Amino acid sequence: MDNGSVSNQIISKRSSVKPKRIDQAIVEIVSDSGEGAQKCGQSLGAISAQMGNGVWTVEIIPAEIQPPARSREGASGIRVRIGSKKVTNMGNHADLVVALNEQVIYGRLRQNAYHKGTIMLIDDRWGTHEVEAIRHQYATALKEFRALGIEVHEIPMEPECLKILPDTRKGKNMWVLGMLSYIFDRDLGKAEEQIRSIFKKKSKAVVDLNIQLLHAGYVWAVDNFPLHYTIPAMEVSAEQVVMNGNQALSLGVMAAGIELCSMYPITPATSVSHHLAENIQKVGGIVHQAEDEIAAIGFAIGASYAGKTPVTVTSGPGLALKTEFLGLAVMAEIPLVIIDVQRGGPSTGLPTKVEQSDLLAAIYGEAGDAPKIVLAASTIEECFHFVILARKLAEAFRTPVILLSDANLATGVQPFPRPKIDTDWIAPPNDQSPWQEGIKPFDWDPQTGLSKRPIPGQKEGMYTVTGLAHGPHGRVAYEPEINQNSAESRSRKIAAFQKTLKPPVIHGDPEGDLLLIGWGSTLGAIEEAVDKGRALGLKVSSLHLRFLFPIVPGLVEIFSRFKKVITVEINYSDTPGDPMITQENRRYAQLAWYLRAKTQCDIDCFSNVYGQPMNPGKVLEMIKKEIANHKSSHVTS
Amino acid sequence: MIGTSHELCTMPLPDHHRDMEDYGKGVARWCPGCGGHSILAAVQRVCKDMQYPPEKTVCVSGIGCSSRFPHYMGTYGFHGLHGRAFPVACGVKFRRPDLNVFVITGDGDCCSIGAGHWVHAIRYNMKMVALLFDNGIYGLTKKQTSPTSPLGTHSNTHPGGSVLPPINPLQTTLGFANVSFVAQTTDWNPAHLYATIRKAADHPGLAFVRIVQRCPVFMRDLYGDIASNPDELIYLSHEKGINVKPGVAKTFKNVLAHDPTNIHKAREYAEITDGIPIGLFYQNIENSRYDDYGAYNMGMSNKVKQNAMEDMLDQYTIRNSIT
Numbered sequence: 011m012d013n014g015s016v017s018n019q020i021i022s023k024r025s026s027v028k029p030k031r032i033d034q035a036i037v038e039i040v041s042d043s044g045e046g047a048q049k050c051g052q053s054l055g056a057i058s059a060q061m062g063n064g065v066w067t068v069e070i071i072p073a074e075i076q077p078p079a080r081s082r083e084g085a086s087g088i089r090v091r092i093g094s095k096k097v098t099n100m101g102n103h104a105d106l107v108v109a110l111n112e113q114v115i116y117g118r119l120r121q122n123a124y125h126k127g128t129i130m131l132i133d134d135r136w137g138t139h140e141v142e143a144i145r146h147q148y149a150t151a152l153k154e155f156r157a158l159g160i161e162v163h164e165i166p167m168e169p170e171c172l173k174i175l176p177d178t179r180k181g182k183n184m185w186v187l188g189m190l191s192y193i194f195d196r197d198l199g200k201a202e203e204q205i206r207s208i209f210k211k212k213s214k215a216v217v218d219l220n221i222q223l224l225h226a227g228y229v230w231a232v233d234n235f236p237l238h239y240t241i242p243a244m245e246v247s248a249e250q251v252v253m254n255g256n257q258a259l260s261l262g263v264m265a266a267g268i269e270l271c272s273m274y275p276i277t278p279a280t281s282v283s284h285h286l287a288e289n290i291q292k293v294g295g296i297v298h299q300a301e302d303e304i305a306a307i308g309f310a311i312g313a314s315y316a317g318k319t320p321v322t323v324t325s326g327p328g329l330a331l332k333t334e335f336l337g338l339a340v341m342a343e344i345p346l347v348i349i350d351v352q353r354g355g356p357s358t359g360l361p362t363k364v365e366q367s368d369l370l371a372a373i374y375g376e377a378g379d380a381p382k383i384v385l386a387a388s389t390i391e392e393c394f395h396f397v398i399l400a401r402k403l404a405e406a407f408r409t410p411v412i413l414l415s416d417a418n419l420a421t422g423v424q425p426f427p428r429p430k431i432d433t434d435w436i437a438p439p440n441d442q443s444p445w446q447e448g449i450k451p452f453d454w455d456p457q458t459g460l461s462k463r464p465i466p467g468q469k470e471g472m473y474t475v476t477g478l479a480h481g482p483h484g485r486v487a488y489e490p491e492i493n494q495n496s497a498e499s500r501s502r503k504i505a506a507f508q509k510t511l512k513p514p515v516i517h518g519d520p521e522g523d524l525l526l527i528g529w530g531s532t533l534g535a536i537e538e539a540v541d542k543g544r545a546l547g548l549k550v551s552s553l554h555l556r557f558l559f560p561i562v563p564g565l566v567e568i569f570s571r572f573k574k575v576i577t578v579e580i581n582y583s584d585t586p587g588d589p590m591i592t593q594e595n596r597r598y599a600q601l602a603w604y605l606r607a608k609t610q611c612d613i614d615c616f617s618n619v620y621g622q623p624m625n626p627g628k629v630l631e632m633i634k635k636e637i638a639n640h641k642s643s644h645v646t647s
Numbered sequence: 648m649i650g651t652s653h654e655l656c657t658m659p660l661p662d663h664h665r666d667m668e669d670y671g672k673g674v675a676r677w678c679p680g681c682g683g684h685s686i687l688a689a690v691q692r693v694c695k696d697m698q699y700p701p702e703k704t705v706c707v708s709g710i711g712c713s714s715r716f717p718h719y720m721g722t723y724g725f726h727g728l729h730g731r732a733f734p735v736a737c738g739v740k741f742r743r744p745d746l747n748v749f750v751i752t753g754d755g756d757c758c759s760i761g762a763g764h765w766v767h768a769i770r771y772n773m774k775m776v777a778l779l780f781d782n783g784i785y786g787l788t789k790k791q792t793s794p795t796s797p798l799g800t801h802s803n804t805h806p807g808g809s810v811l812p813p814i815n816p817l818q819t820t821l822g823f824a825n826v827s828f829v830a831q832t833t834d835w836n837p838a839h840l841y842a843t844i845r846k847a848a849d850h851p852g853l854a855f856v857r858i859v860q861r862c863p864v865f866m867r868d869l870y871g872d873i874a875s876n877p878d879e880l881i882y883l884s885h886e887k888g889i890n891v892k893p894g895v896a897k898t899f900k901n902v903l904a905h906d907p908t909n910i911h912k913a914r915e916y917a918e919i920t921d922g923i924p925i926g927l928f929y930q931n932i933e934n935s936r937y938d939d940y941g942a943y944n945m946g947m948s949n950k951v952k953q954n955a956m957e958d959m960l961d962q963y964t965i966r967n968s969i970t
Contacts, residue, residue, distance in 0.1 A: 309738035312738025
């Protein structure tokens with residue numbers, strides 16, 4: 011069958027209906043695990059990005075691989091936000107949701123994913139199911155959804171797919187992709203190309219079958235579905251790439267010339283190493299899967315001691331296990347890049363859900379005084395570029411560097427300008443020239459605390475690394491002042507790095523009623539809320555921190571220009587007014603706690619741990635409330 | 648070489664001959680009578696005999712009395728964390744096939760806190776010499792029961808005597824997948840100690856050597872009598888084994904013929920408790936080596952890397968994205 015001519019016929023068929031132009035759409039596909047909702051949504055995102063739209067995707071992942079079918083907790087799926095402008099976050103409520111059963115919708119309703127006016131396209135097979143209880147559940151659910159103001163459309167997905175497939179558990183997702191491609195006026199040729207790309211390792215028969223399903227879904231929608239929209243492409247001046255945060259981290263590792271990733275599997279960081287395992291050999295590198303998290307960093311430290319700076323990739327529980335070795339890397343001044351793709355904690359926590367709870371652990375997690383550099387990427391583009399930066403900093407300052415990402419960035423897909431690969435990003439070869447005699451292995455500069463390290467193979471550079479207190483010669487120290495002096499040197503070099511940082515850029519006016527401060531993946535949601543607030547005439551601005559330790563300069567001065575300063579974070583904080591909570595015992599969100607200590611300013615926080623990306627609507631509500639409160643308290647006082 | 652020009656000699660000549668002093672540094676701070684001193688001398692002698700360049704030699708240790716070892720070597724050294732010598736050593740070797748690596752670990756370090764890494768280091772089978780200094784006690788923390796302390800050992804953590812049977816490091820190591828070299832020797836027989844480490848240095852893989860070591864301060868009774876009585880040693884003899892000079896061999900009254908290619912017999916002899924068997928229990932030079940895998944694809948040019956990066960980015964690039 012010639013797919014190309016079929017798609018032309020299909021396209022000509024619908025040309026009589028003119029699509030309604032919209033600026034953006036938030037679309038969800040929700041199903042049981044294993045039905046391919048994510049593949050469908052990722053494809054919709056990729057096709058849209060290929061068409062030049064702004065895109066952001068967020069995966070909805072249950073904690074288990076195959077949880078029981080038709081369960082509320084087992085909801086698996088994806089949200090795709092498509093826009094005519096750059097999209098930086100997941101938005102508020104979905105405009106349209108495709109549901110493969112009604113039970114999984116309850117799981118999403120609990121997370122406030124839909125509201126009055128959300129369009130729901132639900133597989134109607136459950137209404138005629140042989141089990142009465144299921145028919146009843148379905149009917150009840152639809153009644154409840156309609157009562158909430160959701161516009162429910164029952165779609166005969168099952169019989170339509172059965173025309174092509176013997177078993178619809180696999181394949182329905184591509185029929186849905188076809189249906190959505192019509193509804194949102196997606197380029198059918200690009201959709202076919204996408205299917206060929208995702209099934210590139212499969213046989214031609216599989217590819218053809220999926221394209222057949224795509225066409226069938228598309229044709230069904232042309233003939234039967236009343237809604238038809240188009241989302242115009244955005245104007246971009248540079249060539250774009252589209253990928254998720256973990257792919258960006260992996261490409262960043264390779265672009266940095268890092269030749270070793272030493273890791274242990276942990277969600278949601280593992281896919282970085284999957285991507286590396288598939289590709290790093292093309293740039294002369296290798297992935298080592300260690301026997302545990304401790305060995306993963308120990309192996310990396312050994313490799314760094316003997317040569318080039320490696321990377322280790324982990325998440326919260328793994329970072330906890332790595333702390334002793336991190337302390338050693340600080341003490342022995344061994345360059346190392348540690349990527350922490352954060353998830354919910356403490357303990358096993360929420361393995362597949364987002365949280366920003368490792369900030370203080372990253373900065374202060376080790377026993378003893380262990381200053382090191384901590385950075386946080388706030389966009390997928392930064393996931394790429396910050397690895398390159400982290401490697402350079404690790405080597406220049408002879409220190410471990412922790413790069414924080416999170417589950418939201420890890421699976422979120424977004425286009426950004428294609429990086430212009432620069433060979434200066436690549437680590438230089440190991441220095442094997444003779445070590446300059448008389449230079450000690452920790453020859454700390456009294457002004458900067460910096461020193462140069464010998465690498466095995468360098469003649470006359472022989473020294474022994476030790477985690478024990480040591481002086482400039484690297485030998486175990488028995489004199490009391492050596493520990494004080496060496497701690498000063500390790501601290502001073504971090505201060506020397508801080509001197510190179512610039513004050514952060516403020517989003518909005520440089521003064522006003524309210525300043526929001528964020529870090530990490532909340533950037534898009536915060537700035538969207540600030541923009542909306544400003545459009546309403548509210549005097550709100552925001553700033554976003556990339557360098558967490560050491561901290562960027564100028565914060566106290568910036569804070570002094572605002573009446574109130576609040577951090578926006580996805581981690582736990584006590585709510586004033588809750589039982590037992592007083593000003594004295596209230597626990598602040600992590601960045602707020604840290605900034606209060608650093609700046610001695612009265613910084614408040616807005617944070618939660620629902621395991622969801624930050625929602626711009628909720629941030630905007632908070633902005634309105636805070637500014638109103640401040641105004642009213644000002645009037646009364 | 649007479650009559651041939653210097654250029655025709657394809658063998659690189661060493662810069663200079665290295666002596667024992669080239670491999671030493673400082674004064675070892677172990678207790679008088681500690682087995683560590685003789686092991687240090689044996690390793691330095693092996694390095695000299697192998698003419699290892701000191702700058703191409705790395706001693707990696709964990710924490711404990713034995714793990715101070717790298718500080719007394721004139722080579723590169725890495726005195727790391729308790730139990731973690733193996734991961735660091737494997738990391739050192741992975742992308743540096745040119746380095747000679749020694750792992751120095753103790754019974755607490757290897758068989759207790761670092762036991763997980765022990766299993767996997769044996770399985771990685773990277774070319775290095777691992778020396779287990781086994782004195783059956785925690786020394787640096789002052790006399791606590793170690794995993795190899797004999798049942799009933801009186802220590803500060805078990806004043807009434809230890810209650811569990813000890814781990815037998817030979818038996819254990821011989822049970823790990825991909826094990827390729829297991830030998831045992833003692834600190835008080837310098838000739839056999841040297842011959843064992845020398846054999847280990849030649850092994851193409853991870854050579855695991857358990858050194859039965861005396862602790863004169865905390866475990867004076869454990870090997871006190873044995874050390875003064877050569878009859879307590881059982882000499883494993885075979886042409887493929889560890890061979891000392893005939894004069895030394897003659898001093899062993901108990902001799903057991905053992906073919907080190909026979910892992911079943913090796914496991915059987917590892918269980919001998921009536922006397923201390925010394926020699927090569929097992930060797931297999933054919934096992935897969937993880938350092939061969941690690942050294943893959945090294946030294947690629949920046950141009951090749953850059954092209955590969957561009958190809959990868961192409962896969963993520965939106966076609967016709969410039970409007």
